[in-house]
Amino acid sequence: MSTSPTRTRPRTVPAHVVSNPRLGTWISVSDGRVDVHVGKVELGQGILTALHQIAADALGLPLDLVGIRTARTEGPDQGLTAGSLSVSQSTPALRYVGAAVRQLAEEAPVVEEVALRASRNHQDYVERIATLDPETNLTGFEVVNGPGPTLAVGVDVPRLDLPDKVLGRPRFLTDLRPDGLLFGRVLRPPSPAATLASVADGWTSSGVELVRDGSFLGLVGEREDDVDRGLVALASATVWDEHDSLPDEADLPAYLRSAPSEPTEVVDESPAEPTHTASYSKPYLAHASIAPSCAMARWSEDGSTVHVWSHSQGIHALRSAIAAALSLDPAVVSIEHVENAGCYGHNPADDAAFDAVLLARTVPGRPVLLRWTRPDELTWGPLSPAMTATVSARLVEGRIDGWSYDVWSQGHTSRPGYAGQPGLLATAHREGGAPLPPAADPPAAAGFGSLRNAAPAYDVGPRRIVGHRVTEAPLRTSAMRALGAFLNVFAIESFMDELAADAGLDPVDLRLAHLADPRGRAVIELAARRSGWGDPLPDSTGRGLGFARYKGTGAWCAVVAEVEVESEVRVQRLTVAADLGLVINPDGARNQLSGGAVQATSWTTTERVRFDRRTVTSRDWESYPILRFPAAPRVDVHLVDNDQPPLGSGEAAQGPTAAAIANAVHAALGVRVRDLPLTSESIVSAIETATEEE
Amino acid sequence: MTSLTVNGSRVEVDRPDDTPLLTVLRDALSLVGSRFGCGQGLCGACLVLLDGRPVTSCETPLWQAADATVVTVEGLAADGPNPVQQSLIKHQAAQCGFCISGIVVRATALLEETPDPSAEEVAAALERQLCRCGTHQRIVEAVLAARTGSA
Ligand code: FES
Ligand code: FES
Numbered sequence: 059m060s061t062s063p064t065r066t067r068p069r070t071v072p073a074h075v076v077s078n079p080r081l082g083t084w085i086s087v088s089d090g091r092v093d094v095h096v097g098k099v100e101l102g103q104g105i106l107t108a109l110h111q112i113a114a115d116a117l118g119l120p121l122d123l124v125g126i127r128t129a130r131t132e133g134p135d136q137g138l139t140a141g142s143l144s145v146s147q148s149t150p151a152l153r154y155v156g157a158a159v160r161q162l163a164e165e166a167p168v169v170e171e172v173a174l175r176a177s178r179n180h181q182d183y184v185e186r187i188a189t190l191d192p193e194t195n196l197t198g199f200e201v202v203n204g205p206g207p208t209l210a211v212g213v214d215v216p217r218l219d220l221p222d223k224v225l226g227r228p229r230f231l232t233d234l235r236p237d238g239l240l241f242g243r244v245l246r247p248p249s250p251a252a253t254l255a256s257v258a259d260g261w262t263s264s265g266v267e268l269v270r271d272g273s274f275l276g277l278v279g280e281r282e283d284d285v286d287r288g289l290v291a292l293a294s295a296t297v298w299d300e301h302d303s304l305p306d307e308a309d310l311p312a313y314l315r316s317a318p319s320e321p322t323e324v325v326d327e328s329p330a331e332p333t334h335t336a337s338y339s340k341p342y343l344a345h346a347s348i349a350p351s352c353a354m355a356r357w358s359e360d361g362s363t364v365h366v367w368s369h370s371q372g373i374h375a376l377r378s379a380i381a382a383a384l385s386l387d388p389a390v391v392s393i394e395h396v397e398n399a400g401c402y403g404h405n406p407a408d409d410a411a412f413d414a415v416l417l418a419r420t421v422p423g424r425p426v427l428l429r430w431t432r433p434d435e436l437t438w439g440p441l442s443p444a445m446t447a448t449v450s451a452r453l454v455e456g457r458i459d460g461w462s463y464d465v466w467s468q469g470h471t472s473r474p475g476y477a478g479q480p481g482l483l484a485t486a487h488r489e490g491g492a493p494l495p496p497a498a499d500p501p502a503a504a505g506f507g508s509l510r511n512a513a514p515a516y517d518v519g520p521r522r523i524v525g526h527r528v529t530e531a532p533l534r535t536s537a538m539r540a541l542g543a544f545l546n547v548f549a550i551e552s553f554m555d556e557l558a559a560d561a562g563l564d565p566v567d568l569r570l571a572h573l574a575d576p577r578g579r580a581v582i583e584l585a586a587r588r589s590g591w592g593d594p595l596p597d598s599t600g601r602g603l604g605f606a607r608y609k610g611t612g613a614w615c616a617v618v619a620e621v622e623v624e625s626e627v628r629v630q631r632l633t634v635a636a637d638l639g640l641v642i643n644p645d646g647a648r649n650q651l652s653g654g655a656v657q658a659t660s661w662t663t664t665e666r667v668r669f670d671r672r673t674v675t676s677r678d679w680e681s682y683p684i685l686r687f688p689a690a691p692r693v694d695v696h697l698v699d700n701d702q703p704p705l706g707s708g709e710a711a712q713g714p715t716a717a718a719i720a721n722a723v724h725a726a727l728g729v730r731v732r733d734l735p736l737t738s739e740s741i742v743s744a745i746e747t748a749t750e751e752e
Numbered sequence: 753m754t755s756l757t758v759n760g761s762r763v764e765v766d767r768p769d770d771t772p773l774l775t776v777l778r779d780a781l782s783l784v785g786s787r788f789g790c791g792q793g794l795c796g797a798c799l800v801l802l803d804g805r806p807v808t809s810c811e812t813p814l815w816q817a818a819d820a821t822v823v824t825v826e827g828l829a830a831d832g833p834n835p836v837q838q839s840l841i842k843h844q845a846a847q848c849g850f851c852i853s854g855i856v857v858r859a860t861a862l863l864e865e866t867p868d869p870s871a872e873e874v875a876a877a878l879e880r881q882l883c884r885c886g887t888h889q890r891i892v893e894a895v896l897a898a899r900t901g902s903a
Contacts, residue, residue, distance in 0.1 A: 102848025102885055216844060223849030224840045224856060225833060226785020226825030233784040241779070282779040283771040286791075348789050348797060348850045348884040399789075400848030400885045432790040645844055649890070653847050656886030679794040679882060687878040690888030 068200040069157060072150035075196050078134035081162075082192020084155045092117060092159075092187055093125040094152065097136025098144045099371065100128060100219060102400035103708050104646040105144050107217045111210040111642055112149055116156025117187075118206045121215065123180055129373050130394040138372040138473070140403070140537065141505065142612055142706025145642060149704055157203035158196050163187050214645035219397070231369050231396040232352045232429060241282045242417040242428035243289045245275040245296065246438050247487065249673035250533065251303040258295035263288035269420050272489035276417045278426055289431070302671040304532050311339045311446035311733075314466040319526040322499070324509060327520035329460030332450035336556060338549035339446040340734040342667035344682055345538055349399030350435040351406040355414035356425040363390045364418070368411040369398035372473065376408050379474035380415055383485050402657070403538035406430055406439040408474050409483035416484055433677040438483060440536030441667055443468040443497070445508065445545040449553045451518065456561040458572055459519035463512055465546060466526040469497030470507030472536040483534075496531035500541075505609035511543035511713060514550050515607055516572035533667075533674070539654065540712040543608060544661070547713025548720065548734070551604040555721045556730065565603055565721065566591060578607055580698055581616040581635040588696050589618035589633035598623055599630075602721025604714035608705075613638045614698075615710035617655060619691075619718035623726045626738045627663050629691040629719055632656075634711055636695070639702035650707040652693040658715035660685035663736050754818045758783065759827030765814065773817050774798045774809040777824060785825040785853050789882070796881035799854035800824050806861045825853040828860055836860050839898035840891070847885035855881050859895045867900050 074097075078084065086093045094113040100106045110126040117124060127133065136147060163186040222229040247253070254273040261268065265284030269276040275292065279285040305313035354367040370376045373393040381388040393411070401407065414428035430438075445467040452460035474481050477495040486494050499507030506512070509525040525542075540547075558568040566586050573579055582605050585591075595601060600623070605616040614637040622628045632655050641647050664683055668676040676682035716734065723741070724730050731744040754765045758781060765776050772791070777783045777800070786809055789797030793811035800809045801823040802816070809822075828834045833841065836859045846852045855878060862869060862877040869877070874895045875888075883891065 102850075104847070216841075217846075220844060220846055220849060221833075221841055223846055223852050224837050225829045226853045226856070228784050230784075230787070230850065232788065235782055235784070281767075283767055283775045286772075286775070346884055348795065348848070348882060349787065350789075397848075399850035402884075429788070432792060649844065649847060649887070652889065653886035656888060657884070660886070678792055679790060684882060684884060685886075685888075687875040687881065687883075687888050687892065688872075690875070690886075690892075693889055 068202050069154055071197050072154050074134065074136050074147055074151035075154050079195050079197045080192065081190060081194040081196055083134050085159060085187065087184060087188035090181060090184055091123055091125050092119060092184055093127050095127045095133040096148060097129045097134040098148055099139045099395040100397045101139060101371070103650055104217050104643065105139065106219070107215055108145060108642040108646060109148055109152065110218065111213070111215055112152045113156065114210045115206060115208055116153045118156070118160055119180060119183070121210055123184060128395045131373055131377050131392050135374045138375070140371050142608065142709045145704045145706050153205055154201060155196065157205065158201045159187055159190070160206065161201060161203045162190050162194065211642050213643070215643055217646070231354065231367055231398045232349065232427070234354055234367060234396065234427060236425050238424050240278050240280060240421060240424050240426045241285045242414060242426045243277045243285045244413050244428070244430070245289060245292050246434050247273060248298055249300050252298040252300045255297040255299050261292065261295045263291045267420065269417055271416065272487055272491060274416065274484050274487040276413065278417050278421060300672060304669050304671050307669050310341060310444040311337065314444060314446050314528055317528045317530055319466060319528045322509060322525040322527065324513060324523040324525070326522045329462050329520040329522050330452050332452050332460060332462060334453055334557060334560065335448065335450040336553055336732060337446060337448045338545065338552060338732045340444060340545045340548070342444045342533060343442040343538065343661055343665050344436050344667055344676070345402050345405040345439055346436060346682060346684055347399045347401060347405055350430040350432055351410040351439070352398060352427065352429040353407070353411040353414040354425050354427045355411070355418040357418050357422045359423040361419070361422045363392070364415055366391065366393045366411050366415060367396045368393055368407060369396060369401065370407045370411060371401060371404065375474045376411055379408070379480035379482055380412055383412065383480040383482055404440050404471065404473050404536035406435060406483070412482040412484050436677055436682050437674040440472055440534050442538035443470060443535040445542065447545060447549040449549055451553070451557060453557050453561060456563055456568070458516070458557065461514065461518035462522040464524050464526065465508055465512055465542065466528060467508035467542060468528045468531060468535040469499045470535065470537050470541040471500055472497040472534065494531070494534060496529055497535045499527050505611065506542065508542040510541045510609060511546045511606055513610060515575060515578055516569065517574060518572065539657070540709045543606065543709070543713045544658070544716060547604065547606040548716040551606070551714065551717030552720050552732065555602065555724065569605060577614050577637050578605065581605065581614045581637050584696055584698065585616035585618045585633050585635035588635065588694065589620070591618060595620070598726055600722040600725025600727070602718045602723070602725055604717030604721065606713050608710045613705040613707060613710040615714050617711055617714040617718040619715065619722040621719055621722035621726055623723055623741070627719070627723060627736050627741070628689065629659050629663065632659070632691050632693045632715060632718070634693060634695045635698070636707065636710055637698040637700070638705045638707050639700060640704045641697055641699050642704055644697060647697060647707045648695040651695050651711050654708055655693055655711040655715045656685065656690055658712040659691055659719065662716040662719050662734055666735055754814050756817045756819060757821045759823060759830060767814055769813060769815040771814045772810050773800070773812040773814060773822070776814055777809060783824055783826055787850055787853050789850070796854040796858065797851055799857040801857060801861060806858055825856050828856060834860060835898040836863065836895060839894040843890050843894035843897065845887060845890035845894040847887050851881060851883040855891060859898070863899065869899070871896060
């Protein structure tokens with residue numbers, strides 16, 4: 059036997075294979091195709107296309123002989139599809155499984171990849187894979203195969219899902235139309251602290267059945283128009299006990315700084331007395347997915363098992379939460395992921411799944427397709443928390459020597475299972491239910507929540523960095539793209555520009571003078587070069603830069619914004635430079651980075667959840683406006699391609715974009731706006747404050 | 753019973769007069785290509801052509817569609833993907849794609865009326881179509897590439 063050129067030392071077993079060691083969990087064969095089962099889900103980010111590319115190369119098969127199956131509770135548990143980790147977690151796992159399969163599919167323990175491809179056709183290879191024992195323990199033998207050739211990875215493979223969507227074919231969860239389908243709706247309370255006082259005696263509405271459990275009210279019916287009419291009628295037939303429970307929307311920083319909170323000290327190196335201090339803030343933001351959340355559930359005729367179709371980011375955690383909420387054995391709950399509209403974090407997908415389970419329980423054997431309303435999506439879904447931060451630094455002759463950072467925020471995760479609770483909205487409204495506990499923050503190892511990216515990438519001398527997690531929850535908060543990094547990077551990178559201005563230095567030069575990391579320097583230099591940094595601009599137009607390495611462990615990204623400020627802030631152009639390591643699908647990565655930057659432009663210039671002392675008042679697309687086509691900037695994305703381990707792209711650009719826009723506004727107007735969003739009112743108020751200070 | 757023509761076929765619908773056309777399409781006729789985004793006429797995900805004019809079907813009661821001709825995103829692809837659809841796929845101009853049905857309908861109507869729009873005119877025509885994923889630029893580029901003669 060010749061020594062294979064691709065043979066290597068035994069491979070270390072990746073974490074997701076250790077936790078899912080059974081071969082049949084990952085691989086099955088049908089119709090002459092190898093189906094690869096993954097625990098990651100399509101959120102609109104194109105992940106299934108990227109994993110398809112990785113899996114095909116790992117197995118040594120062309121793309122058309124490999125299928126990709128999305129998350130089901132029978133498939134591998136890969137945790138959440140979140141945190142820009144899908145590619146970095148799945149690549150080693152799929153490569154390991156592929157190498158193991160290639161090895162097992164050969165009689166001899168060591169396979170020469172090239173010989174395998176040359177001597178046998180692919181069908182023969184697929185048939186041999188079909189004979190493998192699905193019970194094989196992937197951790198039970200040494201996998202010595204090398205990675206095999208790279209053919210699909212690095213190529214602009216078109217998205218698998220787009221033709222259905224563009225041609226209007228059924229594709230989304232909300233499009234499922236199984237036999238016997240019923241439609242469901244839930245009537246939510248009118249304000250966060252409301253409880254149900256009464257429903258009009260003998261209330262009925264044509265074609266619907268009322269489901270009531272404490273303050274949880276739902277409707278089920280054969281026809282969608284009946285449940286929608288019923289919902290309107292039910293709202294006017296209910297009386298609620300309501301009271302005020304919300305802080306003053308006009309001064310959220312004051313609220314956050316005075317509310318009870320729990321400190322987390324990241325580091326305290328006793329920095330010297332600062333020379334500069336500034337405070338920044340962001341309001342609550344809504345996920346504002348383009349479709350309201352939905353789910354479908356069907357209980358067995360005898361009510362002993364339930365199957366759920368959900369667009370959750372984490373179906374295994376959702377299963378445990380549903381089981382815990384209903385005191386069931388998790389084994390009787392099965393869930394499959396079906397995609398719906400774009401998801402940017404913990405939105406009401408999980409809540410909707412539990413709503414569907416509750417409604418379907420009243421009609422065993424029948425599938426119930428439950429959908430939230432637009433106002434409920436914007437008001438009852440978890441929000442991205444309001445935050446405020448104070449940064450101080452000691453600046454001596456253009457050199458930063460001492461840095462202090464404090465950030466206040468509600469927690470950034472209330473996903474199913476947090477704080478030891480199911481965390482599903484309806485649990486708070488059912489008979490005997492208790493309000494949902496305040497959101498937690500992910501730990502340091504997961505990149506923090508409120509403190510995400512609170513440590514600057516720069517060499518700033520002795521540092522002191524402290525987070526203050528507000529331990530009450532006037533509004534429900536959880537993870538939205540970038541978590542605390544959006545405000546923290548906005549604050550740090552705005553402050554760097556303030557220091558540069560004071561030191562009389564170019565903002566790019568100040569950053570480079572304090573940054574050793576070569577990959578960070580490279581993206582800053584690339585963004586500056588490609589944006590024409592330093593070239594003259596027309597009047598009322600400015601250029602600004604923002605930079606961060608996401609979570610300190612993820613992708614490096616620098617953004618330059620070109621902004622015109624007249625009656626309002628108009629972001630004309632964004633130049634995005636990113637280092638994502640090995641890029642699996644360059645076109646997909648560009649689409650993700652540019653989408654993230656445009657969404658962040660919307661957050662930065664436009665968005666703010668509105669409320670009075672009782673309830674959230676931004677309930678539709680007029681009261682919660684988002685960026686529209688005429689205001690969308692041109693975005694140019696530049697990728698630094700290399701063969702380092704691949705990193706996710708979906709959350710790298712948000713913080714740098716916000717800072718770049720604010721810095722560009724300053725460059726255009728000479729006014730520093732530290733409170734988001736950067737609307738014309740906030741600019742006027744910043745000008746007034748600046749004038750008062752003079 | 754209300755009769756109307758949907759994508760070239762005559763259909764009879766037995767729903768109350770005030771039922772939104774979108775619900776008729778998605779529930780009564782199982783034509784799910786027109787998507788529900790808000791039900792308030794504010795996002796454009798449900799856009800269809802009613803006697804050739806783009807309307808938000810979630811805000812169009814069934815009675816307004818009586819004896820009218822409705823064309824949905826599925827109807828635009830009846831003879832294979834239309835030029836806008838082909839171009840959107842070619843440019844990979846979507847992320848989640850939930851907004852895209854309405855955009856196909858709006859852009860097709862625009863190109864009927866203004867065969868050679870500028871980028872600003874395309875963006876202005878799409879002003880009432882929301883895209884939360886931030887795919888605006890690719891969508892505008894794809895629509896421009898679908899203009900007659902630019903394919
Ligand atoms: S669903 Fe009709 S406009 Fe939003
Ligand atoms: S692609 Fe997701 S809303 Fe447009």
